[in-house]
Amino acid sequence: MGIGPLEVNAHGLRALAPHPWEARLYRRDAPEVNQHGELAHPVLHLANFALPPGRGDFGTGAVEVMGPGHVFVSLLEFERAEAFRPLFAHRGVPRPRPSDFGANALQRRLPGQGGWQGFFTENGRPFCLYVVLGSLRQAHRLVPQVHGVLDELRIGAR
């Protein structure tokens, strides 16, 4: 029976989704090199609810169906050259605090929800980590779940 963690492992990213979380890992564009000659970078989605198909990279299509106890996490890789910019100066996967979340950080502002966005570099790879909480009021209960998922996230070299 499916109560164990589910693993996704590709493109130098490995995540374990504890029950009832599920995960999707895909490339922004296919094939690997897009029309501009840039590498298509991976996007990792993690959620403790049923992820609907056809989502945007920042969760459009998923955040609209979130309940108060739901959490959505998106990890997006950027161009390697961005790693040297100040925006990505933080080293290692950050851990947001409940007080870091707010409605203003939401890509798509929906009543009651709270968002947080952080940028960092790991193994020379620049990332954006975007988290949406179904209920900002339940941040103290939901953020530890986010930390639990991030603790199992491994970012290797591509």
Next chain:
Amino acid sequence: MTALVVVEAVLLAVLVVLVAGLLRAYADVLRRLRELADGIAGSHSRQSAPAPFRVTPGLPEPAATEDDWPEAHDVAGVGPDGGVITLRTAGVEHDTALLFLSTGCASCATFWDELRRPLELTASTRVVVVTRGPEHEDPVEIAALAPPGIDVVLSTQAWSDYGVPGSPYVVLVAGATGRVRGEGTGQSWQQVHALLSRADGGAPAGAGATKPRADRERESDVDRELLAAGILPGDPSLYQVQALDQ
């Protein structure tokens, strides 16, 4: 005169023998009927429950209780675009309808086509199409058939986990219990869904007062547009009434 008496005596003796034989045969029949009745009564007294139900060997036995329903398995595989997909089916709030389809089977064509239209399912039921993995199916071909708005997973493991005998095949998983609530095959999704609904004790799809398909599609389009505009159920703007010019 003496000869007549002798003949009558012989006939009487023969009749006596015949009657005796008939009475004996009748007694034998009665005795056997009594033995038969006693045997059935004895069998009932030894075994109060009826004889156990048996299906033809090779067919799945019906489960007696919900605890006997087969356990569900989460689904892991890849999408037609090569993305990694993991889906929860057990121990979750939603139910899942797993449609095991393939590109090669003629019967599956009807399912692929039906999936392009809104499905008659409750909002809490997620529909997932599961094909065999990339070692058996061409992802490009699957991508061409993949209906919009429905997850398509290529996973040979899922076919093995659910013991899928062939395609098309549908498995309905109850998320709360993590058990398989129904499974089977048919010529179309409508047919299979109706069977699953009856097995679940509910009304079959299409029973009762249902809206025409055009209405359902229109409502689905409107809901999608409203969600895209950030207007959720209960939004005050849905209930504003503009003042009419007098």
